Amino acid sequence: MITVTGLELRAGARILLSDTTLRVQPGDRIGLVGRNGAGKTTTLKVLAGEGLPYAGHVDRRGEVGYLPQDPRTGDLDVTARDRVLSARGLDVLLHDMDKVQVAMAEAATDADRDKLVRRYGRLEDQFAALGGYAAESDAARICANLGLPDRVLGQPLRTLSGGQRRRVELARILFSDAETLLLDEPTNHLDADSITWLRDYLKGHKSGLIVISHDGDLLDAVVNKVWYLDANRSEIDQYNLGWKAYHQQREADERRRKRERANAEKKAGALMSQADKMRAKATKATAAQNMAKRAEKLLAGLADERQSDKVAKVRFPTPAPCGRTPLTASGLSKSYGSLEIFTDVDLAVDRGTRVVVLGLNGAGKTTLLRLLSGMEQPDTGSVEPGHGLKMGYYAQEHETLETERTVLENMRSASPDSSDGDIRRLLGAFLFSGDDVDKPAGVLSGGEKTRLALAGLVSSAANVLLLDEPTNNLDPASRIQVLDALTTYTGAVVLVTHDPGAVEALKPEKVILLPDGVEDNWSDDLMELVSLA
Template identity: 75%
Template sequence: MISATGLELRAGSRILLSEATLRVQPGDRIGLVGRNGAGKTTTLRVLAGEGQPYAGEVLRRGELGYLPQDPREGDLSVTAKDRVLSARGLDQLLRDMEKAQSEMAELADDRQRDKAVARYGRLEERFAARGGYAAESEAGRICSNLGLADRVLSQPLRTLSGGQRRRVELARILFAASEAGPGGRSATTLLLDEPTNHLDADSINWLRDFLKAHDGGLVVISHDVDLLAAVVNKVWFLDAIRGEADVYNMDWKRYQEARAADEKRRRRERANAEKKASALMAQADKMRAKATKAVAAQNMARRAEKLVAGLDAEQAQEKVAKIRFPDPAPCGRTPLTADGLSKSYGSLEIFTGVDLAVDRGSKVVVLGLNGAGKTTLLRLLGGMEKPDSGAIVPGHGLRLGYYAQEHETLDHDASVWENVRSAAPDTPEQQLRTLLGAFLFSGEQLQQPAGTLSGGEKTRLALAGLVSSAANVLLLDEPTNNLDPASREQVLDALRSFTGAVVLVTHDPGAVEALQPERVILLPDGTEDHWSADYLELVQLA
């Protein structure tokens, strides 16, 4: 259970939330919604105890499972399987049991062997008390449903992509939450920030069913409307204009109806108040002409001002980032070539012998199952990693722009302004400020550290850096993740109109349709084929 009272959240001097009261009880499945930058991620971090409120108090009881947008750095030497099992302490128990088994088989001294047998027995009792092999099997089922194959689970976390590590963390949280507490109910409150990122369609469907059946608390941020409609029974709407949280104790469909009615009511009240205030001011102006009525006129004017000031600010139309990729810099016929690329992480072979020629203005989509190496290929092409064999050959005039799904191209310690300035050091300052304004960054937010931005804001900042670079080859890894519907449409429009070359990795069929690719690369085999609509159904499965 979580209870927040008098909650005030800020981003710099900007008030995100003021005097809010928020409660999460067992059985609550809450959708946390609002436009990008409204404070959803900040709110979830504070509820999880990983951020401090500017004012107010947050009380927590029971277990918490928090999934942030960006994967946490921890001990990357442990295997993915052990990371999941650690949610219930089973990883260490299994290692201790394996050690005791070895001692039982190897020790020649009867007394020492008997101690090992007794130790094994105690460990086995503790293992059974925590669910035993049935719990281990349950963890395996959760991982499988999230698209984590056995070969991935056996690998150290450091060998996995950011998306795979995030799915491991989600599996760990869900495994912990599936453990029954007193009365057979889960005692875990789940705080999930965009949990469907990096999941294929089957995994998303399974996750919906899991969350719908979860009887602990849940607060979820998601742009997946189908998930919200299927799961939530309450909605918190963060109003970025008023800096308030509107609480709706109802399911998603009724919330949408109630929200539309509330906004219509506010507009009507505002119009009526402005009409009455205008009449009062007009009457006050007439009365000021007579000295005997000056005081009455002044009082009437004050009433008019108070009437308007006492109402909610008019709901401003939400601004949308104006994302347009500029004309690409001139380049040769084939600005980027990859010859015989191979990459492995330890004993795990990702792909081998991949060839790719990116011609001027060409559009290529990369498909493959999760873990097939799509992100790895883009990181190799972008120079973020080195291939084990093969070579990247830059062509005449190549200017690369790389969008990374985990925003690792951003300097999280640097400000918004410093990030864009470093991406385009020769661009005039006013031109960069205009560009940032088009991406909804202005005023004090230009000095805000990039690491404190929401996921959607980081996406906009990374895209602003791409736009400022005038790249002729764009490497885009899940560019529509974390974006609200309006911003996503802007990205899709930018893809449709961009005349340079694009290599795209995405689970978003709309992004592929906007790109209108000519070719597809299928990983891990590296097979190249002409694009056809038959491949579209593989996008969400990939």
């Protein structure tokens, strides 16, 4: 259970929340919604104890399981299985039990062996108290449903893709058995089957839950309450309703507010008009003053009129001139240790060509884009720039952003030939203004990082865009902007996505199927693979 009183949150000088009271109780399944940059991620971070409020108090009772947008995966040398089991401390116990078993077999004397047997018994009792082998089975079931088979669970975290590591962290949180779950965009990097399973899992969660998601189907299936964080008013409107009923009630509330404001303004106007007439007579000056006060009181009691949320204006750049084939790759292979990702992949990106990369999670889609961008080097093969190549790379984990540098400094690096005035105007179009431009990129929410990375692409004259899940973390309105930008961009695009809408907007001509590296003409029959990939 979480109880919040007098909460105030700020981002620099901007107030995100003011004097807010919240409560999460067992059985509450809350959808925390609002536009990108409203403060949803900051709010969840403070509720989890990972951030400090500007003012107010957060009281947590029971264990809290928190999945941030950019999960920390701990020691990258541990296996995925051990990372999941560590949520209940089972990984350490299992390793200790294995060591004691080996020591028992090698014991020099009966006394040493008896001592080790007693130690093994104590460890086994602890293991049983934490759920024992049934808990191990539960962890394996959760992992399998999130697209993490035994083959992946046995690998060190450093060999996994960003999407696989995020699913490991989600599995760890769900396995933790925490009383309250705080999940920030849990469906990112999940395929369609895993999302369906997660919906059913969360729908049956009996304790407290807050979820930030732009997946309307998940919110509709899971939540029984909605908190709408209004960035314009720095308030959370709380609705004890499901997702569809919330939308209907919110629209009804807005219509009621407009009627009330119109009626009050009409009455106040009539009172002020009458007061103005009465002021001309000294004998009625007091009455006129009282009438004016009544008009002011009428207007002061009104709720602020809700303003439309701002949306980033995304338009990909006019591509610089280039040769017929600005990007070529041949014989690309990549392995991490003994794990082979793909081998002997060839690719030719012609001017204006639109390519989709498909493959199951872990097939190497992100790795291929990193090789093409120069962020990583292939084990074999080469990437050859063609005449006039100017590449723009959007990384799903936002690795292209320098987290210690500010928003403004990142944009200066992305657009060194632009003036500060032009850069600030562009940042304003992506909803970064005032003190926001002085924030380190590392403290931005996932949606804000997405907007900053996209702003960097817009400022370039790239003629080849490498886009890795560009619609993740975006609110619906911003996602539409990105899809519209994809539709109108005339340069070449190599796209990795789970979003069928992004593929439809791209209208691809080619597809690359990984890990085999087969290049073929696009067919709409492949569309069903997009959300499964």
